[in-house]
Amino acid sequence: MSCILTEAADDQAADARERIEVLRFSTDDLPADDRYRAWYMRDWPRAQPIYRTKPIEPFDTRWVSAQLGPVTFARVEITAMRWERRLADVRNSDFDPVVISLMKSGEAQGDFDGRPFHETPGTFHFHDLGRASLHVSTASLTYNLVLPRALADQWFGPLGDLHGLVVPTDQAKLVFALAEQVSDLLPTLEAEQAERLGRMFLEALAVALAAVRPKQSPPPSARAMLRRRAEDRIEERLTTGELTVEHLCDALGATRARLLAAFSADGGVRAYILIRRLERSRHALTDLERNEPVGAVAHRLGFSDAAHLSRAFRDRYGMTPRQYRDLLRADREMSPPGGE
Incomplete structure (x- = not known):
């Protein structure tokens, strides 16, 4: 009888553990004419819009996000879109993180501050919101990591060569595997695991980046x-x-x-x-x-x-x-x- 009571107490303690907070947003239940505006004006991750966007087809989207320590993780399904961030937008905004976008399905191409850009399934790219960009994406499923600039600079600096850098499939596999596991397990993950998971993403990104980034000569002594x-x-x-x-x-x-x-x-x-x-x-x-x-x-x-x-x-x-x-x-x- 005491063993049964102990097991029941353990189950209750496990249920009482704090889970990672998961935020969700979907346009599925909104009228078709209201979907784009509802998404564009929502206050995530900022109260003001980050991009100048234009739907290329009837709009629909589903977002799931969570905070993993300082790293924001998001799973995003969204229809075809034109995305633009101008220099004026950068100057007028105090939001300048580095975003890593993993293309699970779909395709995107454009120009990242003078750098041609083309992302295909199984690849991911670095997007510096402190610089201008223009790209067009098909309907897509992506995993996104949002890193505060100071954190990105600490792990991957200097950041000047990262804007629009696409990491090929072979080097991207480890980051994709982690993103898919986190996405699947997100509703069950405990809050105390958040910091470690965020660090795991940073470590995996560092491994992938080291394999593709041109070697930089150390500054002269x-x-x-x-x-x-x-x-x-x-x-x-x-x-x-x-x-x-x-x-x-x-x-x-x-x-x-x-x-x-x-x-x-x-x-x-x-x-x-x-x-x-x-x-x-x-x-x-x-x-x-x-x-x-x-x-x-x-x-x-x-x-x-x-x-x-x-x-x-x-x-x-x-x-x-x-x-x-x-x-x-x-x-x-x-x-x-x-x-x-």
């Missing part, structure tokens, strides 16, 4: 930026004598330690400058028509004299500047006319 500035300065002053570590530190506003660290892979700043001067010298020697004297090349590129250039050139290239130039001449004389 402070050391890389200093090196790039130093390289530009070196190129500008390579033919002058005023090119020392001290000069670069003063010009770039950098400490000696930071500058040396930026060129550590090259053996230091002086080693890098020498390599660049030798490469410029080699390029000058290839101009056989000009035939600039080796001493002149040395003077122009910051070497103390022709002997200094010859020693450094031989150390790097295994021959003197004159030997290198003689080799180029011999190669040219041996090449038949036309280069064949």
